[in-house]
Amino acid sequence: MIVETGHFALILALCVALVQAIIPLVGAQKGWSGWMAVATPAALAQFLLIATAFAALTYAFVVSDFSLKLVYENSHTDKPMLYKVTGVWGNHEGSMLLWVLILSMFGAAAAAFGAALPERLRARVLSVQATIGVAFLVFVLFTSNPFLRLEEVPFNGRDMNPLLQDPGLAFHPPFLYLGYVGLSMAFSFAVAALIEGRVDAAWARWVRPWTLAAWIFLTIGIALGSWWAYYELGWGGFWFWDPVENASLMPWLLAAALLHSAIVVEKREALKSWTILLAIMAFGFSLIGTFLVRSGVISSVHSFANDPKRGVFILFILAFFTGGALTLYAARASNMQAKGLFSMVSRESALVVNNVLLAVAALVVFTGTVWPLVAELVWARKLSVGAPFFEKAFTPFMIGLALLLPLGAMMPWKRARLGTLARPLLPALALTLAVLALVWVMATGRPMLALGAAGLGAWIVFGALAEIWQRAGRTPGRVLRLPRADWGKAFAHGGLGIVFAGVGLLMAGQIEDIRVAQAGESFTVGGYTITLKGVEEVPGPNFTSKTATMEVRQGDKLVATLHPEKRIYPVQAMPTTEADIDNGVWRDVYLVIGDPQEGGGWAVRTYIKPFANWVWAGCLMMAFGGGLSLSDRRYRSAAGAHRSVAPNAVAAE
Amino acid sequence: MLKRLALLLLLATPAHAVQPDEVLSDPGLEARARQISQVLRCPVCQGENIDESNAEVSRDLRLAVRERLVAGDTDAQVIDYVKSRFGEYVLFEPERTGANLILYWIGPAVLVVALGGVFLWLRGRRREDEAGATVLSAEEEARLTELLKE
Numbered sequence: 001m002i003v004e005t006g007h008f009a010l011i012l013a014l015c016v017a018l019v020q021a022i023i024p025l026v027g028a029q030k031g032w033s034g035w036m037a038v039a040t041p042a043a044l045a046q047f048l049l050i051a052t053a054f055a056a057l058t059y060a061f062v063v064s065d066f067s068l069k070l071v072y073e074n075s076h077t078d079k080p081m082l083y084k085v086t087g088v089w090g091n092h093e094g095s096m097l098l099w100v101l102i103l104s105m106f107g108a109a110a111a112a113f114g115a116a117l118p119e120r121l122r123a124r125v126l127s128v129q130a131t132i133g134v135a136f137l138v139f140v141l142f143t144s145n146p147f148l149r150l151e152e153v154p155f156n157g158r159d160m161n162p163l164l165q166d167p168g169l170a171f172h173p174p175f176l177y178l179g180y181v182g183l184s185m186a187f188s189f190a191v192a193a194l195i196e197g198r199v200d201a202a203w204a205r206w207v208r209p210w211t212l213a214a215w216i217f218l219t220i221g222i223a224l225g226s227w228w229a230y231y232e233l234g235w236g237g238f239w240f241w242d243p244v245e246n247a248s249l250m251p252w253l254l255a256a257a258l259l260h261s262a263i264v265v266e267k268r269e270a271l272k273s274w275t276i277l278l279a280i281m282a283f284g285f286s287l288i289g290t291f292l293v294r295s296g297v298i299s300s301v302h303s304f305a306n307d308p309k310r311g312v313f314i315l316f317i318l319a320f321f322t323g324g325a326l327t328l329y330a331a332r333a334s335n336m337q338a339k340g341l342f343s344m345v346s347r348e349s350a351l352v353v354n355n356v357l358l359a360v361a362a363l364v365v366f367t368g369t370v371w372p373l374v375a376e377l378v379w380a381r382k383l384s385v386g387a388p389f390f391e392k393a394f395t396p397f398m399i400g401l402a403l404l405l406p407l408g409a410m411m412p413w414k415r416a417r418l419g420t421l422a423r424p425l426l427p428a429l430a431l432t433l434a435v436l437a438l439v440w441v442m443a444t445g446r447p448m449l450a451l452g453a454a455g456l457g458a459w460i461v462f463g464a465l466a467e468i469w470q471r472a473g474r475t476p477g478r479v480l481r482l483p484r485a486d487w488g489k490a491f492a493h494g495g496l497g498i499v500f501a502g503v504g505l506l507m508a509g510q511i512e513d514i515r516v517a518q519a520g521e522s523f524t525v526g527g528y529t530i531t532l533k534g535v536e537e538v539p540g541p542n543f544t545s546k547t548a549t550m551e552v553r554q555g556d557k558l559v560a561t562l563h564p565e566k567r568i569y570p571v572q573a574m575p576t577t578e579a580d581i582d583n584g585v586w587r588d589v590y591l592v593i594g595d596p597q598e599g600g601g602w603a604v605r606t607y608i609k610p611f612a613n614w615v616w617a618g619c620l621m622m623a624f625g626g627g628l629s630l631s632d633r634r635y636r637s638a639a640g641a642h643r644s645v646a647p648n649a650v651a652a653e
Numbered sequence: 654m655l656k657r658l659a660l661l662l663l664l665a666t667p668a669h670a671v672q673p674d675e676v677l678s679d680p681g682l683e684a685r686a687r688q689i690s691q692v693l694r695c696p697v698c699q700g701e702n703i704d705e706s707n708a709e710v711s712r713d714l715r716l717a718v719r720e721r722l723v724a725g726d727t728d729a730q731v732i733d734y735v736k737s738r739f740g741e742y743v744l745f746e747p748e749r750t751g752a753n754l755i756l757y758w759i760g761p762a763v764l765v766v767a768l769g770g771v772f773l774w775l776r777g778r779r780r781e782d783e784a785g786a787t788v789l790s791a792e793e794e795a796r797l798t799e800l801l802k803e
Contacts, residue, residue, distance in 0.1 A: 242700050382741065385746075397764075
């Protein structure tokens with residue numbers, strides 16, 4: 001009964017979304033207030049209905065209702081409760097339901113907090129948002145319905161892929177979807193502005209927080225996924241340039257570009273049409289990502305079950321929304337009058353270069369991702385594009401970005417002079433050189449990579465500090481009283497620097513050791529003495545585990561006792577490796593136990609991973625910086641700020 | 654009998670990436686082997702290189718790579734050897750020939766065009782600005798003084 005209620009609520013949500021897509025849009029064209037006012041209650045109702053459907057599906061997973069096909073295929077009574085709940089989105093159908101839930105949640109949030117938006121803009125934004133909702137609700141109901149029953153109820157379920165039964169991955173998809181789908185708000189605002197034919201500072205002030213929120217979620221989602229890969233896959237890789245990872249990186253790059261160009265619209269009323277285009281492209285790439293993951297055109301370890309019908313449907317949605325929006329853009333973009341002028345060397349032009357670098361980097365990732373497909377279709381060549389290509393083709397753009405970032409961030413609006421600009425950065429440059437010297441002395445492995453990464457990372461971090469110091473007028477007392485937006489910028493930029501340094505130093509200096517060790521045997525890796533004490537069989541809730549006990553010593557001091565495991569999940573007949581890691585600021589000691597060997601003993605892998613945690617700490621810092629910026633006074637009082645421009649808007653009509 | 658069966662089952666579980674018995678005693682050669690195995694794609698897996706793959710064929714390829722290296726091949730010769738057997742598909746870094754050049758040059762080309770475009774646009778707009786400013790300034794100044802008087 002509860003399940004049917006959920007199914008019914010989902011169908012009703014589609015009807016509400018249809019109303020929300022049409023009525024307010026007509027109202028806005030005709031100037032009928034009553035019709036426009038439908039948007040707000042409709043957006044809230046749509047959200048509540050989809051939330052009901054999602055709750056019903058969650059209930060079915062929690063009570064293990066195997067009469068539902070989806071629950072049978074993806075759950076098991078022995079599975080821990082956490083994974084029963086997260087199992088709701090650990091499959092195609094459930095994750096699509098989460099997708100539309102988040103989509104409607106953003107719509108409802110815009111309806112609830114958008115009271116200060118101009119009536120017409122609000123009606124149009126919510127209408128566009130509902131149109132996306134209609135498309136995806138139809139997709140869920142007709143190609144991926146999670147509420148389908150089985151005629152005969154099986155005794156137990158087939159369980160979930162054990163690799164997904166992990167806290168890091170359990171919460172990775174919701175964050176990622178909050179990011180992907182959050183960009184739909186920027187898209188809806190962009191399309192509404194194109195219909196309206198107006199983009200101004202107030203518009204940018206509304207778009208930016210939504211984009212910022214989406215970017216924060218995307219950052220956290222990507223970081224969680226990469227952290228999971230690091231500890232779960234058993235050898236400490238954290239980024240594979242897999243098509244599905246690329247699908248999340250492209251919207252992230254474009255969202256980052258959009259954040260920066262929206263600042264120019266907000267502060268200087270320039271770059272309007274470019275910002276609109278970016279907003280369309282950022283969401284377009286989210287849709288491309290959805291297509292890549294769910295259509296099966298590009299094989300990937302992450303992708304859901306392949307179904308060509310679904311792929312065609314998503315391709316149709318993708319073509320409709322990006323194609324439609326771009327057509328509208330082509331027709332209307334010339335109306336966007338830029339006001340603020342700026343010179344060749346200015347904050348504005350620096351942000352333009354930032355946008356060019358980020359957008360071209362996204363293009364490179366996109367080309368590399370779809371190239372195997374293109375080559376096969378056009379030239380019938382079966383080829384692969386993988387990590388070695390991306391590392392070479394993508395990195396130069398990031399180096400360019402890192403070199404220019406501190407300079408661009410310091411530039412004043414309108415017109416800057418390089419001479420005056422450079423002076424406050426001299427201490428940052430000196431500190432960067434000091435870091436370079438230190439790395440030169442200490443580096444092992446691939447010293448050039450270590451030097452480059454540490455140098456660029458230090459340059460960005462010290463540059464961000466120099467900027468804070470400069471903003472505070474070189475007065476210590478004022479540093480803490482700077483607006484949160486300034487701190488947000490420093491944290492976000494500094495975090496990026498830390499990610500760069502972490503990635504480079506980790507790749508340059510990691511040490512690996514593979515060997516057979518007998519119980520009780522000790523060996524030395526990179527200054528640590530490791531002892532395999534023994535291996536025991538330990539039963540788990542829905543798996544059995546061979547758990548090793550290993551000691552890590554430095555000299556005579558015991559650093560850590562680690563318990564790497566090898567698990568077998570009998571229902572899925574799948575082994576997994578659970579590495580155990582001693583986390584540290586400067587290095588991780590990463591231990592993996594392998595198979596027992598014919599001649600006795602166990603295969604043991606040891607990795608020393610320098611600066612590994614800097615990668616994720618940097619991501620968190622970026623997200624934290626975004627959060628600080630989001631909580632800045634000018635967004636908290638955005639409603640008030642908007643009222644001051646509202647009279648002009650009325651006068652213009 | 655049972656013991657042999659158990660052993661068989663153990664061996665049947667997928668071998669995990671590089672095994673201790675594969676590692677070459679010469680650390681220089683081993684390092685080269687690792688580097689080569691990271692650019693070669695496992696022919697039967699989904700997007701994994703042979704270094705991290707658990708598939709049987711990847712193990713065979715890893716052993717083949719090491720055999721060639723021990724026999725004195727250069728890195729390029731080893732990669733060519735694997736390519737001649739499995740085709741272009743196993744190269745994670747596509748060859749820089751023919752249409753693949755588009756893949757390699759699209760980034761730099763678009764970057765140069767975009768930066769050039771931005772440069773010309775900004776220069777053009779500055780001229781426009783200067784021209785516009787001189788035409789309007791007389792009128793505007795008059796209005797400005799008027800407004801300031803009010």
